[in-house]
Amino acid sequence: MSNQTGKISSTRAGLIEFIMFFTYAFFAVNWIAGSTLTKQIMDYFQLKSFASATFISNAITLAKIIGNFLAAGILNKLLPKKAIGLGSGLIVLGSLLAILAPQYWLFILGRFIMGFGGALYVVYFSPVVIHYFTPEKRPTINALNGVAYNFGGILAMIVVGPVIVWLNTWQYSMAFFAAISALLFVLWPFIGQDFELNRSSGATQAPYTVRQALKEKINWLLPFTYSGLLTFYIVLLNIFPISGATAISAKTLSTLVAVGGIIGSLLAIALSKVYFFRKPVIRLAGLVMTGSGILMFNTSNGVIASASALLIGVSMFLPVTSLMMIPQELPDMTPARLTTIMGLFWALSYIIETVIYFLIGFIIDRAGYATGLNLALVASVTLFLGSFLLPETGHKK
Template sequence: MENRRALTVGMVTLVTLVAFEAVAVTAAMPAVARALDGLALYGFAFGGALATSLVGMVLAGAWCDRAGPARPTAAGVVLFCAGLLVAGLAPHMWVLVAGRLLQGFGGGLVNVALFVVIGRAYPESEHARVLSALSAAWVLPAILGPAVAGAIVQYIGWRWVFLLVVVAAVPSMALVWPRVRGLAGGSTSDISYSVRIYWSLGAAFGALLLYVGGQNASPAGVAVLAVGLVVALFCGARLLPPGAFAAARGLPAIVLLRGLAGAAFVQTDVFIPLLLTRERGLSPALAGLTVTVGALFWSAGSWVQARQAQRLSDATRLRLGSAGIALGVLSAMALAFSSVPVAVVVAGWCLGGFGMGLVSPAAAALVLRYSAPSDQGANSAALSVADALLTTTALAVGGSLFAALVDAGPVAYVAAFAVALVPAVAAVAVAGRTFGGSEPSAPPIPLAGERAGAGRG
């Protein structure tokens, strides 16, 4: 018990740093885009990291199943920090994007590895509590992150928003490593491992094509964007449970729901600070308070779902959470009109964050419950891949529309938020299909690319 308590403290500390980086970078990115003259790459700076995280997630899933989560966790932290260094020292926007790509790959490794640590090191009765503790690790960064990031940007410089996280990551990993290095792996075939990496590279390549095409409004650029969308979804589908995109009842719908919710939330969360600083004249610190609200209420939702789980069914929590996200997106869309007060989006984003706090840990706990120990890595990777795949697609499409309409004023923001509204509404519909299919005793999630040798073609 004492060892698990120390492990929880170490993981929460590490996630707190990752949370601070996410919150702080979101709040600081408008200033970064201005300093590096990179507004056209604004969406790429966020979505590109998600694209490369796809490869990291799939690699981590197979790696954890074969050798345990210790090495994927360590490698992920090292690469995450390397990406932060590249971004923090970037002379222009494309170099910063490159750093974000490396950071995303490392973050993908860590994201899945920590899920596997929970599955291997804790009994099932503690899964929901530990997952909620990791979500609650966003509380302090949510409260202080935007204000601290704004102060850093204003008085020290935006580069330190990236660099300071590197300094704190080393002792955090030192807390986790001694308690995860002994966790054993399971057994995964080499064919399964190769299939997953193959399709993840294809999905990442397609996602990057989305951003490349989105930088050019010409017919050629639109064609590249369309090809990227097809490649990303085609390859990504092979990394998800069969029937995921059709919202098949049970596990496929759970995985899809997590991806839809994440896409709606992140797409909105990225563009709210940009709108407030460029159109409403708020400082980076004040604009970042909306990010604070979302992250803080995300943690509150996680706390409620952990403490009140016996009062609310899993299906109810998923439905309520999805509805809250959709209402939050609508409040952000309304903010594009100057007559709407900023308080509207603050109130709406309370609902959006609370909704994510209900959906995210509930979906993760369900996937762990449905997984055999030797396949928790692959199944956790499927959940994370859906999140990253749909989020990066939303950011690519939304960022491309925003870049094309940026001279049109509020219309550009309405288009960006409309892209978020589509998965938000879809999540509400899919929430009703998350039960009635696979049972908790069902076998591990099969990847679509592993059916009848489909992954070999």
């Protein structure tokens, strides 16, 4: 694998990581701010049915899938500096369009564009990691990137409420966070740079197409493994709080999962310094996540429910670093090939999650929340099962 880090300024690498981390974190803040302001947005556009508001979440899911599929092609065409800048620019453009939209369909279009930019951004983390950082530093950087959205979520919990009170209207409140994203977008041309996409171990590799990627088993195993975690996470934050089965408030639940995510990411960084295998970490996290979910879904004790929520957050984010490292450590990996793999990873993960989430909703309508939540628990087992199917790319120290 190409490793030109010795020739690259560590300051430049750090600044690139800083810009990318906070761009994605404030994408999360802006997105969560829009979700928090749903009632005001519905009133502004005179929407009577709450179902109309669900078009927003459907738009982001569609944008993520399309953006993930197209990310590799855009990177190859524009090269890293412009491709990453495009992702950042779309986040800002989508935010502004949503804020200025005179009609609801334009608001949804703005959120779609913003989601598309975020989808590109999350894919471009990986090629940047393997180009700018040594193998020893990659687990740490992967852990930071993996928790960027969660960091934005915690930041949103702290600042969105006061900003709404301060600025009164949903447009001004969202514009405040969009301005921060715009500042990061303006800084990127001075910090970002292009790099070779198809070099590995000093040799130029042939381009790696989506068609080739779809023929390789690992590119199906990676999203299969992650899809259960993703589905469980979304169910936990959107369905479980309204199921009537919670022993703690929805806000407390979200906070504990988010804090657990930060702890899990810090543990992943610490663990990467002393343990170098990937599959056992994924396997243990899968067991703890599903086991904690069973406990939380079936307890009426607030303390047990809180501890379970915290453990779920830890076990959701602890294995992400190991999961991201597996494709990065495959033989002859290049930034271009990794971008294709990660684009498929995110796209297929969200497609699987969307199908399962629909089935959960379908079952809840006919058999109640308990049955639907049990299906979410069954889906979460893919993290544990995938740990037996994925290749072990780690090694002894």
